[in-house]
Amino acid sequence: MKLSHIACIFVALLGAIVWQIVHVVVEFEYSSYSSPHSATALSRWNQLTTATTNGVAPTFCNFDGNVCCRTSTEVQFPKSIEEVQEVVRDAVMRGSRVRVSGAGHSMSSVVCDPTPRGDSVNGGAPPLTILSLDRMQRVLDVHRLAMNDTASLLSSPLDVTTAYVTVEAGLRLIELNRALRYLGLGLKNMGLIQEQSVAGLMATGVHGTGNRLPSIPSIVHSMDVVLANGSLVTWSRDSNPEMFRYARLHLGLFGVVVRATLEVTDLYDLQRHNAVTTLEQVLKHMHEHQRTFRHYQFWWVAGTKYALVNAMDMVEVPVIADGGDIPLMCHVFRQHLPVMRAAQSVGLRPCKFHVDLDAVDSSSIVSPPPQPPKVLTPLRKALSAFKTDLTFDIAVRLSNMFPSVGPLILQLLPYLEPESEDLVGWGPDILTFPGINFHAVRYTELEYFVPMKYATTAVRWFVSFAEEHRVDCPINSIDPIRTVRGDNVPLSPLYGWYGDNDNDGDNGGGIALSFVLVQRDDIFTQCASIVEAAMLKMEGRPHWGKRHPLVRTYEDVVALFGADVVDRYRAAVLDADPHGVFQTEELRVLFGLMTTTSH
Structure with missing residues (x-):
């Protein structure tokens, strides 16, 4: 073996070890599973997470x-x-x-x-x-649903399958997840990153992945809103349900959402099976897989015929018999399945309990992995020995730092990613990908939702677009294609997308497809407009928090949702804010609101 190969392996191993230690130590403070629903736990949590935002900006x-x-x-x-x-x-x-x-x-x-x-x-x-709302980030209360009534978990710490957590709307998702974990609970679904606030998640209709799982607005149980006259109102399924129906995806038009109660569930872990396979195999099995797995998504690597597949299912949260916390070493071992399997096979239990390692049946994921050039083989083997998406994360970060060569860096991914691996851990750890959070660089994104009946057609079109426009619209990033469930939230891009039933994998729900350019604002609108025009022809709808250059007028929105839905939404907005205090010029045009502000 050449010296250069040994150096590559050493650097990869060292980086992976440091990455693993930092990841585990940072999360360890938030890993207690003892007394999850106690008032003491909630009080301590709020002491640990005091908002620190200071100063003002013009x-x-x-x-x-x-x-x-x-x-x-x-x-x-x-x-x-x-x-x-x-x-x-x-x-x-x-x-x-x-x-x-x-x-x-x-x-x-x-x-x-x-x-x-x-x-x-x-x-x-x-x-x-x-x-x-950065200074309003407290967790206020947790309730369980029982016999059509609610009882505080703080006074009645019973096992639950459905619970409700009330939070201040400025709370960041990453802190909400940590708080829920501390309280023995978890969100039913979430996206790829955790930087958003609760109010923002609702405002723009944030989604996760999974054909049977709800979007964030769908889990909102009630909200407290400050109106333009300064009054505080509560909207819920029981109190002013019509206003609640439309304000779940509020776009900031109804007032200031200051508190929200969200439907959550018991704490859970996930097992994610990662595989490198051909895009053709992904498309062939996509409908089957999105029905089979709790979460299913894939990443097409532009310029190649390969895709990175993520298939996820729940595993049981480990319980310590003596009520203690999970040991630090357990966090390391349970995220490193080859070692865990070997230890359990000879009767050793680093976690003091048995960990289910087979929640995901990956036998249906066909994976003819690409064979890397010989010079990359040692590096691939070294990287394959470690968890935490190290290869993926490094490649994405490097492509963002050097966007001019980003496509070349990303095209190495199929040859460096482990052929197949399984990761087990806390749900948000497994669902999110820190490397795709581009806060260190400038990027712009268009995200469109397409009904499931057009899913394969949309992906094939996007691949042909990338090939045809590789010079004038070079894709220098990577984003997942996610399966999503339809919902009943007006103006959600998933609104009304149900099949014969909620689990109709072929006709219900759809896919979310993103087009991202890093540090190329100069060409984004031109390129994104081509993608958007094609998605609109397939009954696509935009994510309201991303760019949508072709959806600019009331007529455009009506074409997406129908006049009845849009007009009812507009009526609800004007009922809540008749003088347009919370409107912007762009939103006025989009929803046919008033054209002048009066008080």
Whole structure:
């Protein structure tokens, strides 16, 4: 073996070890499973996670910096509902519009109309007040459903299959997940990253993956909203259900959502089977697999014939008989299945309990893996020995840092990824991919949802588009194609997409397909418009938090959802905010709202 090969292996092993240790130690503080529903646990959690946002800013920008707007006052950071009410009343008295920012993760202009360069205050538009909920991130209460009634888990710590958690709307998803884990609970579904706020998740209709699992707005049980007159109202399935129906995906148009109650479930772990296979095999088995697995998605590597498949199912959360916490070493071993299998086969139990290693039946995932060039074989073997998506994460991060050679870096992925591997761990750890969170670079994304009946056609079209436009629209990133379930949330891109029943894998639900360009704002609109036009022909609908250059008018939205749905949504908005305090110019045009602001 050449010295260069040995050096590559050494670097890969060292990096993987450091990665594993950091990952485990960081998460270990949040891993207690003892007394999960106690008042003490909730109190301690809130002490551990005090919001630390300080200072104010005269200009709001989203996380990527591609949408910025100047405000007439400094960005406001209220710490309580009373302070939110005060900010809203003051803004209305000054004749200012009010918009709320969550984590600023949307790259569409959903928070505010971008300020043209050189303008002092939003191009002559009415004054604007931006309100951030970053200082409102507490977990307030947890309830279980029992006999059509609710009982607080804080006073009745019983086993549950469905529970409700009430949180302040500024709470970040990553902290919500950690809090739920601390309380012995978990979200039913989630997306690929955890940086968004609860209010933002609702506002833009965030989804996860899985043909039988709900979108985030679908799990909202109730919400508390500050209206333009400063009053606080509660909307739920039982209290003003018509307003609740439309405000679950609110786009910031109804008021300031300050609290939300979400339907959650028992804590669970996931096993993810990763495989490298051909795109043809993926498309051949896609309908079967998205019905079979709890979560199913795949990543097509542009410029190749290969795809990376992720198939996931639940595994039972381990329980310690003596009520203690899971040992630190268990976190290492249970994420490294070859070692765990070997240990359990000879009677050793590093975790003090038996871990189910066969939740995912991967026999149906056909995986004729690509054979790497001989020079890459030692590196692939070294990387295959470790968990945590190390190869994938490094490749994606490098492609983002060097977008001009991004396609070449990503094309190495099928040859470096393990041919087949299984990962077991806490649900959010297995579902999310930190490497695809591009906070360190500038990128722009279009995401479209296409009904399942067009899924294969849409993927094949996208592959042909990438080949045809490899020069003028070079895909220098990677994004998953995810299966999603239909819902009943008006204006959700998944609205009404049910088949004969909720589990109809061929006709119900759809797929989410993304087009991402890193550091290429100059060509994004031109390229994304080509993709969007094709998706619209397949009855596609856009993600409201992503760019959608061809959906710009009321007529465009009506074509997507029908006049009845859009007009009822508009009526609900005007009922909640008759003077347009929470509107932006773009949203007014999209939904046919009033054209002037009056107070």
